[in-house]
Amino acid sequence: MTTPDFDEIIDRRGTHCSKWDDMAAQYGVSAHDGIAMWVADMDFRPPAAVQRAVEAHAAHGIYGYPGANRPYLDAICWWMQARHGWQIQPDWVLTCAGLVNGVAMALDALTQPGDGVIVMSPVYHAFARTIRASGRKLVEMPLALDQGLYRMDWQNWQAQLTGDERMLILCSPHNPGGRVWSEPELREVADFCTRNDLILISDDIHCDLVMPGAPRHRMIAALIPELADRLVTLTAATKSFNIAGAHIGNAIVADPDLRARFKAALMARGISPAFMGMDMVAAAYSPEGAEWIDHLCAYLDGNRRLFDQGVNAIPGLRSMPLQATYLAWVDFSGTGMAQAEFIARVEGQARIAANHGASFGTGGEDFLRFNLATPRARVAEAVQRLAAAFSDLQ
Structure with missing residues (x-):
């Protein structure tokens, strides 16, 4: 290229x-x-591959309902394996209208109004907005500053729990702090969620945007597969390839029960992927x-x-x-x-x-x-x- x-x-x-x-x-x-x-x-x-996909649609000139999405799913599976060492199955992938929508769907499907939802603050501002709008209780667990970098503060966070918390949203890599969480830190996240019976939503939208020489980003789903019964991983090509206007993202859910609950929330709201977005993602998730x-x-x-x-x-x-x-x-x-x-x-x-x-x-x-x-x-x-x-x- x-x-x-x-x-x-x-x-x-x-x-x-x-x-x-x-x-x-x-x-x-x-x-x-x-x-x-x-x-x-x-x-x-x-x-250029993304632009070619869009231009092919424009040249055809018909913008009807989308049909087979297997190239799109295959591209996601290939990307996760090739770039992140995570082997997933096509039927694990549920498509939402971007990752803020994915967070909203997870809240709706996996928690109840009034439940506490934990975020590690400061963190991406849309989390708090969506939690509050859904009638859930925002629980801020402040990150600690250690030699100019954020770290997780498990001792204080455990003491802060009230028993009303049902979910933790992890921003990995962290926005706005730019941290790539280490393998030991991710294992601590898993232990915390298991010990306190929390659903974990891992927002990995920045997973491809790691600086040369920085620690390797690890998908917590690949690192700790035994966490699957309480884990939803959110990914998207939109941030990596500057196609946010496509409003398309993925909830990747290995556990059949969690996946069925999430899928029901999508179906109840009539959410389905836009065909242009699927083709843009399939073009982006490629060797080019x-x-x-x-x-x-x-x-x-x-x-x-x-x-x-x-x-x-x-x-x-x-x-x-x-x-x-x-x-x-x-x-x-x-x-x-x-x-x-x-x-x-x-x-x-x-x-x-x-x-x-x-x-x-x-x-x-x-x-x-x-x-x-x-x-x-x-x-x-x-x-x-x-x-x-x-x-x-x-």
């Missing part, structure tokens, strides 16, 4: 793009002179897609190094070491500034839209999340703007 040109500046303004077209309304940062570093999608085109991902991760690693070098040179700012994802998690607590002040400098002076850390829950209040999946020239410009906005600290 031709080496992807991730340096190409693609103007996404005016294309019904949330990341750029909603930036002014959300953050007061104009798309004309601002830098969008918030919504977790990439400013890169997907692999694998090569593209390798190029992507190498490029993202270059962006990470550039961003961290610049941000960590600013007194009071610290970017958490990024092992996976393309989302930098920057701590502003060293500035001594209130949240409103450092946000005002980033948005008002640097004209950068970044996610507010408080939206990720307890422990995120002193942070902002920056999306690095954009051409390197923009990352360099963002670093220069941040340095200027906090120049009085230097």
Whole structure:
């Protein structure tokens, strides 16, 4: 394949793009002179194989109900085995309308209103929103900071339990902290869930986006197969290949009982996959897609190094070491500034839209999340703007 040109500046303004077209309304940062570093999608085109699949549909010109989905299922099975060493069966795969929908379906199928659902905060903000909207009780278990990285705090978490908890949602790799959980940590997750009779939802949407040289990401389902009777693994090609608009994701469930309950929730709501999305996934989960991902991760690693070098040179700012994802998690607590002040400098002076850390829950209040999946020239410009906005600290 031709080496992807991730340096190409693609103007996404005016294309019904949330990341750029909603930036002014959300953050007061104009798309004309601002830098969008918030919504977790990439400013890169997907692999050419995905574009060819879409163009083949357009050339045919008929967009009816989808039929056989075996190529799609086979591609998922191949990808999980080839890239993650996880052998799955096609009938384990249940398709949902993206992974937030997958979380909602799991809550509906496997818990009851009023049940406690545990998240390790700070964590992806849609978890809390979906838990609350479903009438379940959000239970935040704060991650501990240890030498600049998050770690799980089992002793305190066990003491915090009330007995009302029925589910734990694991974000693996972690968003926004960028941690790849180690094998011992994943075994501790399994032990905690088994000991406390919790259903485990493992959101592995960033599993393909691991930095070169970082620890290997392990699917907890492959690592601990005996956990199957309480485990739902959520995966998607959408984050890896920048096709989030396809709104398609997978709940992979080995246990027949759990799978039947999840499937019933999908059927009760009439949820079925879009044929365009299935073909995009089948095209992405391929040897060509694998090569593209390798190029992507190498490029993202270059962006990470550039961003961290610049941000960590600013007194009071610290970017958490990024092992996976393309989302930098920057701590502003060293500035001594209130949240409103450092946000005002980033948005008002640097004209950068970044996610507010408080939206990720307890422990995120002193942070902002920056999306690095954009051409390197923009990352360099963002670093220069941040340095200027906090120049009085230097």
